[in-house]
Amino acid sequence: MRFLFLLIFIVCLNARINPFEPVIKPHQTQIVKPVFFKKEVVYLPKDARVLKKVIFVYQTLSSDIKQKTIDINKNIDFHKPIILLHKSKNFKNQKAYFKYFYLYIQNKKIFIKTKDKLIRSFFLVKPFRLVLDFKRYSNIPTIKKEFNSFVKKVVVGSHTSFYRVVIYLDANYNYKVIKKKDGVEIEFY
Template sequence: MIRVLFISFLFFLLLDARENPFFASEGEKDILITSNKDRESEPLKRATIAIPSQARVLQKVTVEFKNLDGSIEKKSIELNNAVDWHLPLFISQSYAQQDNNTQPRTAASTQKSVQKKETYQKIASIKYVSLFSSQKSLKLVTEDEAIRNFLLVNPHRLVIDFKRDSSIKSYIKKVPNNIFNEVRIGNHDGYYRVVVELDGLYRYNFKKIVDGYLIELK
């Protein structure tokens, strides 16, 4: 009887069973675990991202995604492309349909496009100065001398002072759907001031032209 007990004890010592067979053994810890459970997400059609008004160059796009095993990865692409903050960025997984009927542009059509691009619209006018806008350009047609120009924030606005002794009344003109969305003109001692409110954050160039001054936003 003692011999049988001794042999049984040795048999249990030699067994190498796992404490809990429902957990992975030490050698299986690095094996990725996947699931056959149905976890389908809504298919990507198109998503949009709005960018802030001070954005000018898109440096990089990074996409974060979940793998089949539940791990998270990121992929990035370097771009360094100019962007217009008025337009959103689009994310989609469909090919853009190409226009097979695209014809080569003739010199006449190119000239027509340039002329259309340079078309100015009058947005405000008083006796001494008229303002015309075209995309990011603002033309101030006047015979008066600009004595200073500067930029103010909150809200973002351009200020131009013109030399003249005048008695003009205060003038306010809202311009909907325009980068230059409001014009205010007021009289001061020895000059009058033109304030142009902008729809976002910009820098600008200010230069003299034949019939006045030109402001180009950037």
């Protein structure tokens, strides 16, 4: 009996309130915005006459290293540089009204204007979507709206104590959710 009591006592001393909370806290809590590639000028050697192929080696969001090969097989003038440009796509500003909020899409940002409190947010794959839950007792039918942007569609549905906003995206993104006094801003990169 004493052994059982001692075992329970030792387990209670070692237990944490939240077992899913990491023991080691990260030192850097700020999200660093990435610096985007804009332009690179490459001069080929003097003996270059035919550009056979270009190989792009890139890193994915899951840190995998992959490559894409583009066959060119065309004559070139080595006196002139090869210029590689990366232009960000600007999406058309769009807005939509839903029963409890306004949704604004501008470039790679979404603003949800609402007085309701954000309970939780999480990201799912297959298809890529961001899920946001807002506190409100409601009973609205499911609403779907299509968009022509990096946001493909938005689906809003109600549960008993909250309503859920599901934002379907065209690809996997890193994102940051910022709570504002008049809503929520989501920045994708």
